[in-house]
Amino acid sequence: MVDLKGQYEEIKDIVNTSVIDVIESTAFINGPEVHSFQKNLEDYLGLKHVIPCANGTDALQIAMMGLGLQPGDEVITADFTFAATVEVIALLQLTPVLVDVEPDTFNIDVFAIKKAITPKTKAIVPVHLFGQCANMDAIMDIAEAHDLFVIEDNAQAIGATYTSKDGSKASAGTIGHVASTSFFPSKNLGCYGDGGAIFTNDDELAHTLRGIVNHGMYKRYHHDVVGVNSRLDSIQAAVLNAKLPNLDTYNKARQDAARKYNHAFKGIKNVIIPKSGKACKELCDNCDCHVFHQYTLKIIGADRDALAKHLNDKGIPCGVYYPIPLHNQKAYKDSRYNEDDFTVTNQLVNEVISLPMHTELDDEQIEFITSTIIKFVDG
Numbered sequence: 001m002v003d004l005k006g007q008y009e010e011i012k013d014i015v016n017t018s019v020i021d022v023i024e025s026t027a028f029i030n031g032p033e034v035h036s037f038q039k040n041l042e043d044y045l046g047l048k049h050v051i052p053c054a055n056g057t058d059a060l061q062i063a064m065m066g067l068g069l070q071p072g073d074e075v076i077t078a079d080f081t082f083a084a085t086v087e088v089i090a091l092l093q094l095t096p097v098l099v100d101v102e103p104d105t106f107n108i109d110v111f112a113i114k115k116a117i118t119p120k121t122k123a124i125v126p127v128h129l130f131g132q133c134a135n136m137d138a139i140m141d142i143a144e145a146h147d148l149f150v151i152e153d154n155a156q157a158i159g160a161t162y163t164s165k166d167g168s169k170a171s172a173g174t175i176g177h178v179a180s181t182s183f184f185p186s187k188n189l190g191c192y193g194d195g196g197a198i199f200t201n202d203d204e205l206a207h208t209l210r211g212i213v214n215h216g217m218y219k220r221y222h223h224d225v226v227g228v229n230s231r232l233d234s235i236q237a238a239v240l241n242a243k244l245p246n247l248d249t250y251n252k253a254r255q256d257a258a259r260k261y262n263h264a265f266k267g268i269k270n271v272i273i274p275k276s277g278k279a280c281k282e283l284c285d286n287c288d289c290h291v292f293h294q295y296t297l298k299i300i301g302a303d304r305d306a307l308a309k310h311l312n313d314k315g316i317p318c319g320v321y322y323p324i325p326l327h328n329q330k331a332y333k334d335s336r337y338n339e340d341d342f343t344v345t346n347q348l349v350n351e352v353i354s355l356p357m358h359t360e361l362d363d364e365q366i367e368f369i370t371s372t373i374i375k376f377v378d379g
């Protein structure tokens with residue numbers, strides 16, 4: 001699905017040098033690489049505060065802790081996402097409220113959000129799934145009308161741009177009150193282990209978050225709040241510093257691959273190509289609205305599982321993200337849920353299939369993958 005080795009070969013010299021430098025300096029924790037990465041990412045995003053932490057799941061949890069959410073507060077998020085999103089809501093004893101997604105973008109459905117709001121609702125967590133922002137204009141409007149926090153789960157969309165209805169552009173993860181991201185190796189900006197970060201433009205919240213990641217300490221050995229230990233280590237920061245200047249090029253390579261996939265599947269019935277959101281009807285040449293963390297097709301009127309097996313038999317990796325709606329997962333079942341409210345997710349779990357997507361895909365690979373799929377669904 002990803003080719004981390006091929007990407008590493010391109011940046012080997014700089015990565016090796018900076019990792020060895022960290023080892024020689026022995027500044028393994030909170031070293032200069034961490035501070036410079038923080039600054040570099042703030043500059044890249046046009047954001048006031050990046051708070052590095054240990055992984056994307058921690059980032060979400062710490063964001064929720066920083067907002068002061070209390071047990072029993074309801075937090076609305078998408079039914080169709082990776083479990084980390086709902087997991088931290090439940091861990092903090094907040095009440096997860098899962099809602100359906102849009103059939104074309106796979107992102108949280110704003111009508112479903114509106115329907116789910118109660119007097120206990122305190123936050124919305126849109127997940128920018130597969131590399132494309134949720135409908136942030138509408139989500140921010142709803143949040144303002146109901147006095148809710150918006151926490152963007154930006155683990156899959158770093159480097160994507162969101163164009164608002166007034167034409168203004170912002171980086172994914174800089175629109176809500178706070179955002180989280182992950183530097184898991186396969187993410188669009190991945191390190192060589194675990195890593196994550198929290199984003200905010202709010203000075204006071206940033207201060208709170210910086211304490212929470214460090215045992216609730218604002219002054220050495222003074223613990224003002226209950227915190228956690230969640231650090232990005234210096235070696236991972238060195239890798240990220242080496243890769244960040246290439247992020248736009250990496251995302252462009254993903255978009256190029258997506259464009260070639262789209263082209264190959266044009267007119268193939270049974271194969272629905274991913275749709276870019278309202279700001280961008282087609283995947284245009286100069287557009288960053290979708291950075292294709294995943295390239296995900298919908299297979300309609302053909303057997304998705306048989307196709308997945310066929311691809312595996314042919315040596316083509318593929319993935320089903322996600323095979324089970326969160327509201328049907330044992331850990332997150334809740335008698336308040338009504339199956340009729342999840343018609344889209346219930347259908348998507350049977351239709352979606354994600355193809356290999358990374359920065360090193362070449363034309364020959366794409367041709368082999370697409371022709372194998374077309375032969376299967378058309379044949």
Ligand SMILES: *Cc1c(COP(=O)(O)O)cnc(C)c1O
Binds near residue numbers: 058081153181183194
């Ligand atoms: C990867 C991911 C996370 C979690 O990130 P980790 O660094 O693996 O903890 C959270 N949310 C989404 C949507 C993700 O894709």
